[in-house]
Amino acid sequence: METQYGKISRVRHFKYLGEIIQPSGLNLIANQERISKLQKAYKLTWSHYNKKSISIKAKLRHYNTVVLPEALYAVETTMICGQTKIREIEKQERKILRKIYGPICRDGIWIKRPTSELYKHTQTITVAFRKRRMTFYGHIYRMNQNRLTRRIFNIINSSKNKLKWITEIEEDLKQLGITKEAIKDRQQFRNLIKKCIFKQNPMGKNTGMKWSDERKKEHSERMKRVWEERRSGRRS
Numbered sequence: 528m529e530t531q532y533g534k535i536s537r538v539r540h541f542k543y544l545g546e547i548i549q550p551s552g553l554n555l556i557a558n559q560e561r562i563s564k565l566q567k568a569y570k571l572t573w574s575h576y577n578k579k580s581i582s583i584k585a586k587l588r589h590y591n592t593v594v595l596p597e598a599l600y601a602v603e604t605t606m607i608c609g610q611t612k613i614r615e616i617e618k619q620e621r622k623i624l625r626k627i628y629g630p631i632c633r634d635g636i637w638i639k640r641p642t643s644e645l646y647k648h649t650q651t652i653t654v655a656f657r658k659r660r661m662t663f664y665g666h667i668y669r670m671n672q673n674r675l676t677r678r679i680f681n682i683i684n685s686s687k688n689k690l691k692w693i694t695e696i697e698e699d700l701k702q703l704g705i706t707k708e709a710i711k712d713r714q715q716f717r718n719l720i721k722k723c724i725f726k727q728n729p730m731g732k733n734t735g736m737k738w739s740d741e742r743k744k745e746h747s748e749r750m751k752r753v754w755e756e757r758r759s760g761r762r763s
Contacts, residue, residue, distance in 0.1 A: 540556055544601070545600060545601065546600070546601040547560055552690070552691075553606070553609075553610070553611070554605045554606060554611055555610060555611065555612060557601070557605065558605070558611055558612040558613065558615075558616060559612055561597070561598040561600075561602075561616055562598075562612065562615050562616055562619055564597040564598055565594065565597060565598050565616070565619045565620065565623070566619060567597075568593070568594040568597050569594065569619070569622070569623050569626075572589070572590075572593070572594060573626055575589070576590075576623075576626045576627050577626065583627060583628060584648075586627040587627060587648060587649060590623065590624075590627060590649075591649065594623065595652070595655070598616060598620075598652060599652075599655060599656075599659065602655075602656045602659050602660070603659050603660055603662070603663035604660075604663070604692060605656060605660070605692075606691050606692050606695060607653060607656060607657065607695060608691070608695060609691070613653060613656075616652055616653075617651065617652060617653060620651070620652045621642060621645060624645040624646075624649075625639055625640050625645065628640050628644070628645065631644070634747075634751070636750075636751055636754055638750070638754075654725055657699050657725065658720050658721075658723070660692070660695070660696050660699070661696055661699055661700065661705075661720055662717065662720060664693075664696045664700075664710075665710045665713070665716045665717075667680050668680075668707075668710050668711075669710065669711060669713060699725075702725065703719070703723045703725075705719055705723075
């Protein structure tokens with residue numbers, strides 16, 4: 528397109544205010560950038576997380592204030608369900624948290640710390656995404672009706688085919704039992720978000736059948752043999 532300022536080329540995506548914008552409205556590339564940022568931050572800090580002289584509490588504080596914000600930038604308008612690479616972001620987060628907590632010894636064998644023990648003192652990155660989205664949604668909802676942003680929001684919200692971003696947030700609000708009246712009170716709404724606990728899997732992923740005690744025992748014995756073989760191979 529020719530303009531008085533020069534030629535503007537058509538691109539598949541571009542960066543605006545530090546966030547990748549795609550014409551389809553998806554955030555695959557933006558989330559890939561978040562994964563890269565987490566990886567870079569992890570590489571810069573992994574040696575500190577490996578030190579036993581630093582407490583786990585101090586490591587978690589550093590992670591939440593320095594590393595995690597790299598992935599939380601502009602997540603207020605992101606989507607979680609579908610092909611959004613959110614699983615890869617969660618994997619990268621678990622990798623960092625396992626480095627912070629270290630392995631765990633069970634039956635004399637050192638194994639990776641289970642996922643259930645990684646989030647005792649911190650929330651998952653997906654929950655942080657969802658809370659930030661609801662906070663931003665409430666900010667727009669409380670805007671004056673005459674503001675352009677609110678007028679655009681009303682048009683999109685009243686259309687038959689709502690944005691996936693809006694439907695996901697409305698599902699979160701419904702799950703938590705937060706009404707539209709509560710959103711109007713800013714302080715009350717913020718307090719509800721801080722205390723909220725998501726019970727269901729945000730991705731709607733089927734986790735499969737629950738393992739029986741017999742299957743757990745067989746898996747444990749198999750992993751013991753695997754680790755013994757690895758140790759013997761390293762010694763030789």
